[in-house]
Amino acid sequence: MTNRDSDERSPPCPACGSSQISPLEIAEHKRCGAVKPLEEFRVESGYECPDCHLDCSTDSLSSVGRGSLVSCADCGKRYDSDVASDDVRDRETSFSRDSLPSFGNGNTRTGDRLTLPVGGRVFRKALTVFLMLFIISSAVVTAVGTAPLLEDQAESSGDWKQYQSVVIFRNDDIQPYYRRAEMEAVDEVFVEEGVPVTQGVIPRNDNESLDPNQQLCQYLRDRATAHPDLFEFALHGYTHEELTSFHSGSEFGGLAYEKQHHRISEGTRTLESCIGERPRTFIPPLDTYDNNTVRALVEANYTVVSGGGWFTNQYYGETRPFETNGLLHVPNSQSFVKNWSTNEFYSERAIERRFDRAYQNQSLYMQMLHYPTFTDESKLETLRGVIEHMKSKEGVRFMTVGSFAEKYQSGELKRVDDGWLVWEESDSSTTTLSDRVDGWMHEIGEKVSSTVRVTEPDVRLLKQEVN
Template identity: 40%
Template sequence: MRSVGTIRICNVCDSNWRPRADDESVSTNRTGDHNSQIDLTKYRRRSTNQGRWLAGVRKRIGTQLTAAVILLLIVGVGLGGATLSTSLLADNTDDSLAPTDDQEWTEYETIAVFRNDDIQPWYKTNTRRAVDRVFIEEDVPVTLGVIPAVNGADSPITDNGRTCGYLRSLLTEHPGQFEIALHGYTHDQRTGFYNGSEFGGIDPATQQQWMTTGTEILRTCTGVTPRTFIPPLNTYDTGTVEAANTADYRTISGGDWFTTQYYNETGIFAAGGLVHASEGASFVDWERDELHSQAELQAEFNDSYESNTLHIQMLHYQSFDTEADREKLRQLIRHIKSTDTAFLTVDQLTTGLQSGNIRETEEGWEIREPLEPPANSPDRLEEPSGIDRLLSVRAVS
């Protein structure tokens, strides 16, 4: 069986590369046509200095103009427009959006989302489960990017009942904490689109077929229908967005570096009927080929916190083989927990924005809690049968 490694991204030249088996690396300049600029209002992940400057301007001019601008964004994903569904800054004048008796608005400086990619069977199973335990013990939600057919179309994840049973057990035993997302189809690099992509640069019909087949495999495996698509190598094109839209996805989550070039957007924005929630933080320093230091990880989060921008943190479970490695993950989580920050999955973030239960303010973010049940709630699980039922009860991987 083969396993999926990670794609390295150079912070200096903005190129990426895949390690060879002999540990040599090949790097080339990024290629591919740039998409024309999309004229959309967006939530931009700012650099520290730019973020502080914009935050100061926003506080000086107030929220009236900002609310009016963001209202242009908010007409509804899935209606064919590249927009969200409700204003995050407008005053709550709609009685239908008023908090119920068991809901109230809670203020936060920022929102943190953890995205754990490359979930797959047969590869570093103990490490994968150990990383899950960190999130369970810290009671923090996480989006799991699951590869449906890492060993090819003839060997889907459903061939490994133990992995599927284990994923089901995460959903039933820890409701609302784990989101199942589709992470590509086979995770192979198929094209040189933006220096490497599985979906980007592939004809739309083939992309649609992969999207549909991968979604069905994951539904059969986990019992839930994913609503977040995570493209391998963080790259995708308009055909990918169209395919995901047709397959009823709500969110596509690539990389900040990519959306900056392809869409001239970063952070969270809307285009092609989907919410694009781009990760902007990685645990690995790809130039050194090692995890960032604890100080570097915390400093990167602090940048987001001080500028009130969303912090979407990418990780790959296979990078956390040792207790010392996992301690870095745990310590970053605890550092974030020590601040005024909300933790959400990707889908919880999108659902909250669309429903109006999450909104941006002058000083940060407000969330009307408790949020509605996520897409991967246990009540939406399809009942497994035969050996799958046994394995889901045993929760072995």
């Protein structure tokens, strides 16, 4: 199954303990360089790259072997079986003796190890409860001098909550005098579903700029007033023109810094006068931009840019959120439109499968849409169906691009091994003790990692005990 003797079995799944393990075949898309499990390329019609969304036959995919990556058939977790094998061989939980209270005659030497066998469940449970109390007390002792962020969070009456996946909707091409009915219909879906959305607004089109007295500007301000937690307005370029051939077309990529800075400054001023607040999120037209764009955005005090995942993969070698020069890049994952010449949509099931893959991988998923393409009720129903499918999954957090960036950069949103931790400003009485344990373990883990070695089974047992 892997590069081992054929009769050697993979260790059980570290998440659920199942023995239903199968190898993952890894493939590379020669066109864009995406390297992923082959199953992620499969769609209804054959094969399609999950990064650049281009149709690709098996001829454009090259196998890079299986290695030791495997997948659990019961819970879907993917992991490196070689690493898991090492973990199984090292299933003794170890503590540094000088990190524990002294017992008996106190003859403890620094560097000695106290090992606990995997058996002895009664003693292990008792030690787990002790560990919880020890960690909590350690956090209390060190909080005053070493954790100002925790102090601020404690004062804000919030709690850490863990999520399986984060979802962002990005609606591009908001502009005056163009398919107003379709725009309002799409907005109403998000209002009815209570799901936030980032709106990419074009400040200047056909030699006409947004005017605060225009019907569109009044509409956007009304939406923001009525639903302040649902609508974010982002700068979507300046004129949305294709000015260069940079990465198959761009309004910004390939232009000199001075020209890019001027366009961003003018667009920001225009959009700010329209909506009444300064935008902090930038969506580049055609999903492309370059390092001069980043430099100009930082100069204009933007905090986040959201381009195409296929583009950031080619230009930066990244498809997940990443930072450069203080600017957060949050690439989109998927479009509704399959064929731009016919306005054909992907099927609802195809979009849901892509989300399911992101959910299974505990990833950020950004769904891009363009309101002018929602020309009939069936397409609106596709949008509703996708949202409802996402809501049916446990542990999904909906955010705007801006709120994601704000929490990410302030330390209130963290990518962890088993999903996402988000600091929620809410009544602490509504948060379970299990949720708090997740936060405690991740937040103060670094403080005690030098003295206490805690494995994932210990954390799972701890949560079972406190529940």
